[in-house]
Amino acid sequence: MFCYQCEETINGTGCTNGGACGKKEDVAVLQDKLIYALKGYAFCNMKAREKNVDDKTFGPFVMEALFATLTNVNFDEDYFKKSIADTIARRDAVCHKVCGNAGCSAALSGASKKMADAATISLDQLMAKNPADVSVLATENVDVRSLRETLVYGLKGLAAYGIHACILGSENEEIYKFIEKALVSTFDDTLSVDQMVGLLLECGSNGVTVMAMLDAANTGAYGNPAPTAVKTGVGKNPGILISGHDLKDLEMLLEQTKGTGVDVYTHGEMLPAHAYPAFQKYTNLVGNYGNAWWQQKDEFEKFNGPILMTTNCLVPPKESYANRLFTTNMVGFSDKKTGLKLKNIPVKDGKKDFSEIIALAKKCPAPTPLEDGTVTTGFAHNATLSVADKVIDAVKGGQIKKFVVMAGCDGRHKERVYYTEFAQALPKDTVILTAGCAKYRYNKLDLGDIGGIPRVLDAGQCNDCYSLVVIALELAKAFGLENVNDLPVVYNIAWYEQKACLVLLALLSLNVQNIVLGPVLPACVSPNVLDVLIKTFNISKNSDVDADMKRLITI
Template sequence: MFCFQCEQTAKGEGCTKIGVCGKKPEVAAMQDLLIHTTKGLSRYAVEARRHGISDDAVNRFTCEAIFSTLTNVDFDPDRFVELVSEGVKYREALKAKIAEAGGTTDFPENAANFTPAETLEGMIAQGEKVGVRSDPDMNPDILSLRELLIYGMKGLAAYADHAAILGQTDETVYAFIHEAMAATLDKTLGADEYVGLAMKCGEVNFRAMELLDAGNTGTYGHPVPTSVPLGAKKGKAILVSGHDLKDLDTLLKQTEGKGINIYTHGEMLPCHGYPELKKYSHFYGHYGTAWQNQAKEFAAFPGAILMTTNCIQKPKASYQDHIFTTGLVGWPGVTHVANSDFTPVIRKALELPGFAEDTEGKSVMVGFARNAVMGVAPQVIEAVRNKAIRHFFLVGGCDGAKPGRDYYTELVEKVPEDCVILTLACGKFRFFDKDLGDIGGIPRLLDVGQCNDAYSAIRIASALADAFECGVNDLPLSMILSWYEQKACVILLTLLSLGIRDIRLGPSLPAFISPNILSVLVEKFNIMPIGTPDEDLKAILG
């Protein structure tokens, strides 16, 4: 195997024996084969659109298949067998429609024509031939750009899938996903073409995040500032991790009146700010921190656990019988819940002891998405003008276990008291429970939401720029981001596509970015690695 799509990849170079995430070589091969399959399917989807054919089932499947290969989503090789087979069936059905419309169905690439082996072992052998380094003659800079595009596409597919679950779709998003995946089969593409596709990926992702925002806020209301307890309440309990609001809403409905309290974990924390979710009296509080701490935290949780999207790690034996997956998440031997029927989760929660007593803990504030922040925009603008607020820091992104992430904690602790910190995604768990006070009633630490709520952060920055009649790059705003997986990759592409410069990125730079491509990004966007908190604060604030 060879995989270097995440920040924690072995030695900062690539995982070759087993993934740092826990991915085994056979799963890596099946993921490579599934990406290969979606490239071939995309080739036909592009041709189909030329003849006025767009298949909703193909669109949805493509996003689900690509999303399944994102880091920490699906580790079950048998499910990849099903996905590869399903992808080929969609491919052949689309070929028939194209032929009927008089289009081209004779594409030479293996991805457009291969027949899956009849066994898992056979498919693994096929997957081993189509991985990242399957073409040893490929120029390393072109390989770097191709993988940057593919990893951006994984993030885009994830957000498009999240949005579609809530009924928000856009044909232009699906059309680009197929265009970009098919383009990676074209060996004549050069650096300029790949850079253009990567920038367009970021642009289209902004639309996908806009759709997801519309789905979340249209269904559950705009988040409002909300205090969330970090303690526990006596009684039966279910812990929900991942990102999916609809799964949480469904579970809340199915557990009403059953004496079970629902807790969030990881990126589900911001859900407490949504009016249509916080209305449930048994939606109690938040338990634990970020995804990489789940082995310790889940082992201590006395109830059932539900994983809704990416973030799962290898479960310990102590809780494997009471952790459940749903949607695209999978782990061999873990019970998978289909069709949003959470009866097995509820049954297990009722069997387990739950919390024996109430425990007091800190509380944290969430719900500072764009509507909440813009609701106090006049106060914010006045505070900037009278110099009560000197600078804004957007400190967010992915958390992870690799050393170096204490930087973000130390940075936030050292940010001067006349500065405001916006944060989002699970990177905030390095400092989410710190009391940083306020500036004239405006909290110094504002939780904008999940990783996909980068859309809200961008809208906030754009509104401030409009108010001060300047560009976003001219605002007293610095972006200091942490990355781990491919959603972070596509958010970075979105920021770059919007022309945002001077982003500090850490804790390490992507292994898939070659030195030459990094030089281009530095020259054009002044992307820079994080330094030390003291050095970076001095450079930013003078």
């Protein structure tokens, strides 16, 4: 195996003997083969689209499959074996529509040798195929490999956000067409570097679109988030902990736990759900338990009750709580050595039955307290822009000198204390704009406010980075600026996985300059590709708090 899609990749180069995330080699190989099969499916569907006989379920299926390969989503061999088989079957069905015979010349028109193989290979042949032939390293040119894999990682982020919007009934055929085109492009040896960079920026532009779609879907279903103080303590009732990102799952769980005596707590990226008006009517939604994803082994054990993982980020569980850890959607885990396989709650006709989880919760003791206080969330674009005049006056009056975008992902490496120390060192005339689980490094610090404006404005989940973009664009308009880079806004962003890759590409597509990225630069970005990003966008890596304070804040 070879995997370098996340920030924790071994030695900053690549995981080769199992993933740092806990992914086994067998699962890594199956994920590579699934991506390979999806490329063949995309090519055949593109040909079918030309004749208007394409698979109309292509988009949701491919998005879910791509999402499953994202870091810390699925560790289950059986899931990927089934996904590969389903992909091959769908590919052959759509190919048959083109010319009545899978693998026919009409479907293969214009295909390279590699693409022809991906478009015709049988299931048995793919499963027997040498893993090296479908791995990241199958592309020998380092720079081409870098551009192709960065694009694939952007697609994984695009799929993650897109599938959430799809679950809420929001789809965009143009997004599906781009995913199709982008997958096919990774087998096109005729593309120039400029064309491949163009595809990355196009992926980022589609990222802006899909985040806007998800924002509209979430607010359309649950209302506009409003600033909300969320309790971090615990009650005396037994509880269910819900983690991940899927708000529809939270809604169904809250409905089914009403009147049962079981409380529901959010964890990790589900914290922002408390700010949506539709969820505030549920008295059984009592608070947020714990912190960012990487602390779950300790926090899940202490929660005492069942946990529902709706999306990433799942860490291979400890035996002590594995029997009360459930998954849903594309999340999964199994371990051949121990025989452990987490139970997945399926969807049937758009609904899920959580009765087994609720029954288990009733037998469990209440959660063990971790802390007792509040944390504030809900500063999405609608809430923040509702006080735009107040913000603008504070900027013009000199009370606010800089906005610091510190969005992104958290992670377990000790170097990430940098973000806590950076937040603490910021002058009192700066405001942090954040989204994603990176906020757990500083959202519980007492940083005060500026004229009633909190110094940490939490817009929500990682996909709510869109809100930060909207806020910046609207502020630029209010100040009469044509270029968002002329705003008193600086970017010190933490990344971990592929959704953060998409957010970065989205910012670049908007020509946002001077982004500082950390705690390390993505291993998938080769030196030559990095040089292009530096020359075009002045991207740089973070260094230490004092040095970054000087170049970002006191310049």
